[in-house]
Amino acid sequence: MARIYQVPSHTRLWLALAVVLCSIPQLVKGVLWQTGLLALVILIRWLVDHQRLTLPGRIVRSLLLIGAVGLTFFSFGRLYGPEAGVALLVSLFALKYLEVVQQRDAYVVIVLGYFVCATALLFSQTLGMFLYVLLCMMVLTTCLVGINHSDTRASGWVHGKRAAMMTLQAIPMMVVLFLLVPRVAPLWNMQVGGDKARTGMSDSMSPGQISELSESAELAFRVDFEGEMPSRGQRYWRGLTLSHYDGRTWQQAIPQGIPESQYLYRPGNNKPDWYQRIAEQRESGLPGYRYQVIAEPTQRRWLFSLDVPFPIYGDVALAKDMRLVANRPVSERFAYRVESVPAVAEEIDLTRLERQLMLSIPEDAGVKARGLAQQWRLESPSAEGIAQRALQYFREQPFHYTLRPPRLAMDPVDDFLFRTRRGFCEHYASSFTFLMRAAGVPARVVVGYQGGERNELGSHLLVRQYDAHAWSEIWLENKGWTRVDPTAAVAPERIEFGLREALENSEEGSDLLDDLGLRRFSDGGVLALVSQWMDYVDFRWQTWVLGYDSVFQSEFLGDLLGAVSPTRIAIALIVSVGVLMGLYALFLLWRTGKAKQTLMEREYWRLHQRASERGRPLVVGLSPMQLCDAISEQWPQAAGAAQSWAKYYQKLHYDPASPPNKQQRRHLRRLRNRLYKLLD
Amino acid sequence: MQALDKVLAQVGRVVLGKEEQLKLALTCMLANGHLLIEDLPGMGKTTLAHALARVFKLEYRRVQFTSDMLPADILGVSVFDPATQQFSLREGPVFTQLLLADEINRATPKTQSALLEAMEERQVTLDGVTRDLPQPFFVVATQNPVDQAGTFVLPESQLDRFLMRISLGYPAPEVELQLLAGGDLREQVRELQAVINSEGLIKLSRVVGKVRASHELLDYVQRLLDATRSDDRFVSGLSPRAGLGLLKAARAWALISGRDYVLPEDVQAVWPSVAEHRLSARQGGSVAATTQSLLQSVPVIRR
Numbered sequence: 001m002a003r004i005y006q007v008p009s010h011t012r013l014w015l016a017l018a019v020v021l022c023s024i025p026q027l028v029k030g031v032l033w034q035t036g037l038l039a040l041v042i043l044i045r046w047l048v049d050h051q052r053l054t055l056p057g058r059i060v061r062s063l064l065l066i067g068a069v070g071l072t073f074f075s076f077g078r079l080y081g082p083e084a085g086v087a088l089l090v091s092l093f094a095l096k097y098l099e100v101v102q103q104r105d106a107y108v109v110i111v112l113g114y115f116v117c118a119t120a121l122l123f124s125q126t127l128g129m130f131l132y133v134l135l136c137m138m139v140l141t142t143c144l145v146g147i148n149h150s151d152t153r154a155s156g157w158v159h160g161k162r163a164a165m166m167t168l169q170a171i172p173m174m175v176v177l178f179l180l181v182p183r184v185a186p187l188w189n190m191q192v193g194g195d196k197a198r199t200g201m202s203d204s205m206s207p208g209q210i211s212e213l214s215e216s217a218e219l220a221f222r223v224d225f226e227g228e229m230p231s232r233g234q235r236y237w238r239g240l241t242l243s244h245y246d247g248r249t250w251q252q253a254i255p256q257g258i259p260e261s262q263y264l265y266r267p268g269n270n271k272p273d274w275y276q277r278i279a280e281q282r283e284s285g286l287p288g289y290r291y292q293v294i295a296e297p298t299q300r301r302w303l304f305s306l307d308v309p310f311p312i313y314g315d316v317a318l319a320k321d322m323r324l325v326a327n328r329p330v331s332e333r334f335a336y337r338v339e340s341v342p343a344v345a346e347e348i349d350l351t352r353l354e355r356q357l358m359l360s361i362p363e364d365a366g367v368k369a370r371g372l373a374q375q376w377r378l379e380s381p382s383a384e385g386i387a388q389r390a391l392q393y394f395r396e397q398p399f400h401y402t403l404r405p406p407r408l409a410m411d412p413v414d415d416f417l418f419r420t421r422r423g424f425c426e427h428y429a430s431s432f433t434f435l436m437r438a439a440g441v442p443a444r445v446v447v448g449y450q451g452g453e454r455n456e457l458g459s460h461l462l463v464r465q466y467d468a469h470a471w472s473e474i475w476l477e478n479k480g481w482t483r484v485d486p487t488a489a490v491a492p493e494r495i496e497f498g499l500r501e502a503l504e505n506s507e508e509g510s511d512l513l514d515d516l517g518l519r520r521f522s523d524g525g526v527l528a529l530v531s532q533w534m535d536y537v538d539f540r541w542q543t544w545v546l547g548y549d550s551v552f553q554s555e556f557l558g559d560l561l562g563a564v565s566p567t568r569i570a571i572a573l574i575v576s577v578g579v580l581m582g583l584y585a586l587f588l589l590w591r592t593g594k595a596k597q598t599l600m601e602r603e604y605w606r607l608h609q610r611a612s613e614r615g616r617p618l619v620v621g622l623s624p625m626q627l628c629d630a631i632s633e634q635w636p637q638a639a640g641a642a643q644s645w646a647k648y649y650q651k652l653h654y655d656p657a658s659p660p661n662k663q664q665r666r667h668l669r670r671l672r673n674r675l676y677k678l679l680d
Numbered sequence: 681m682q683a684l685d686k687v688l689a690q691v692g693r694v695v696l697g698k699e700e701q702l703k704l705a706l707t708c709m710l711a712n713g714h715l716l717i718e719d720l721p722g723m724g725k726t727t728l729a730h731a732l733a734r735v736f737k738l739e740y741r742r743v744q745f746t747s748d749m750l751p752a753d754i755l756g757v758s759v760f761d762p763a764t765q766q767f768s769l770r771e772g773p774v775f776t777q778l779l780l781a782d783e784i785n786r787a788t789p790k791t792q793s794a795l796l797e798a799m800e801e802r803q804v805t806l807d808g809v810t811r812d813l814p815q816p817f818f819v820v821a822t823q824n825p826v827d828q829a830g831t832f833v834l835p836e837s838q839l840d841r842f843l844m845r846i847s848l849g850y851p852a853p854e855v856e857l858q859l860l861a862g863g864d865l866r867e868q869v870r871e872l873q874a875v876i877n878s879e880g881l882i883k884l885s886r887v888v889g890k891v892r893a894s895h896e897l898l899d900y901v902q903r904l905l906d907a908t909r910s911d912d913r914f915v916s917g918l919s920p921r922a923g924l925g926l927l928k929a930a931r932a933w934a935l936i937s938g939r940d941y942v943l944p945e946d947v948q949a950v951w952p953s954v955a956e957h958r959l960s961a962r963q964g965g966s967v968a969a970t971t972q973s974l975l976q977s978v979p980v981i982r983r
Binding site for chain 2: 110212484597601605608619620621622623625626650653654655656657
């Protein structure tokens, strides 16, 4: 084992840093023994490198290996699959690092490191993670540079600088390969992080659920409109349609006896009758909004859209109750494009079975409310009239809009309508729908989000959890399903300006806002600007980088190359890689060919040029003193000034004992300027 | 450096009107290099060499090279001593501190190279025994540039061993008058006072190594070397050894000029005598003119 093959000491620290950085994304997941293992390995390595310990022998290493595998199995219940696999890989990576003796071992660790840090992208694809992985790669490259550096006295920073340069130079190549290399759909579906709990809507609604959601400022989804955006009051993002009520909880339901293929339309499948009707209607040129939605992971299948969404792109289906459904649970950020045409809603029919479902209420619930509804029915025979009457009731009686409603007793409907009268949107939507059904008007609850803030930089819309909302829909014979928002009757500002303004005007006052931390997004100033910028960058990362899948790629390449064919892609790839390489080569040639002129050199050449312009042309091979002589010969009056310039210059430029400082250079410039005036 | 001025003054008393050449010869000695003087007979080559030996108090020998000379005539020979029943080395003329090799081009290449090797290595190997030459060791060789019949011209590779080549040339009329009016030259040389002894000379040559050269100056030297290589008026460019020699000579010149750092002027002053004999022009060109023109065309300050 010759000494020459060992890892240079200046690189050992970089290697340790690289191992730690590459492991951190796995370690922060909270498997504590892995952190312990890495700390132990680092400690042993440190002791070994400082000659306090010999490298652990085969037996100890084998025990560590068995322990790591066993603990992985213990923590994850298996050794395969993304989570357990990556955890095992990170442990083995640390153990491999423990074994490094020769350069060859270090190469193995470094190459493994490139792979380990890339696995972090399986679990998170944010811009931050991307930059972090880039940093890891830079540090790994630093190790490679260090190992191959022959000068053992070189400081580690030299390697770091070189590695950074190399990584930066690789970025254009990375972009070209990213854009041009054909993207294939993943060969396997990893379902990474499928069991993670997240904030978001649940598939049912009972009192208190949405108001809980309102306390979170987490992002729900983002929308990028092509063209104009509907006003805030019209932005009802439909998520779920709840039709079944058990007296306390509203739940999603499909009328019994209707097959899913009749109720759900997947692009490419047979078109159900109702879809054919609305599609025809859409063809007739009704106004609509086109937009792209990027949904945050919910682990659920429902998606959000304005009424009535027609899927354009994305793995989504449309249900008859006008909601979008993803074909797989949304386990990572998910993009889809839709066109919403509000006017086609009236084409959707109501079958007998559906009507039955939309009228059903439990026998024993809301006895008083039922009486009230029947009374309204007698007063006005039309459904619209009944709805108006109900809204008027909400407006006139002392109802309050509040985030923290009192608990409701056994019968939530009656208790809310006649006793507490303080509630959040779900209370109003729920009781309104109940009243409508009791009055014989088919009605249902819709939950989703309402409003959303605009990011001024990207002009896209941010919808957060606190925009969660619930409203009602009633069936009108001539208009079909019509949206009625009883919350708007009680707290119109909730719809017009959003939750924050609604709360500020409410009786809880603004201290509640502080409690919830909702204020940080509203106040102007640097913080708000920073948060807008961060969101903008993240959004663009999402749409331009993560959203660049095979469909977008073929669209983009089509625009770029005219037509997409393997030959054209290959040519584009070769040409752009060639152009990049050529640019690098030119840059290198330029840099070696023309090292940058120093200030002192420029000083000389300025005088040389001036003297050549004003008098005889001078040869280039003149030392400062010879230049001074040539000047004195032509301008005898300048001899003194030239002499003092040349003497000063000569001393500064050629005496290594006194390298010029700023002040001296300034003095030299003064001398030259004095000389200039004499050269006429 | 008062001592150096004194040296120049002393030697100047016998080699009249050749201050420039004297200074170059002194530079060559300080830079620990060997000197080639190319001139017609009777121009004062021997006087110069002898005078230098006198002022530095160096052991001095002179060898007249002829075509029938053998290496042993210079290096020495092993002889059998019947009294001790052993071989003993009889040292040749090379074992001295300053060797004047007169008309070196008259000797055969074999003899020439024996001397040149001794010059480079500063040691002599005879019958497997290596013996160091005295310290310091200088060779001043002369060559007659006109009378070429029956000579063996030194190839460029051998000329590279000489740090400098100078020629003395005819004296100016008034100097010649002075010379004619003077007394016996030999007598005068013998009367010269030693200014520095050989140890002093060794010390001085160490000081030469400490003369500072800035990065910018090294850059200039490098660009000059580069210019000879890329100039197609030359058959080939200067070697790295020539470059090192140029810098050393420039350092010595700076020291003689009383400076502890090198200026481009120092490089330019030693440039012809360091570069010319190592370069050969393509047919029709003049080495001297071309070498000189490089000083005009190579920027002193990088542009």
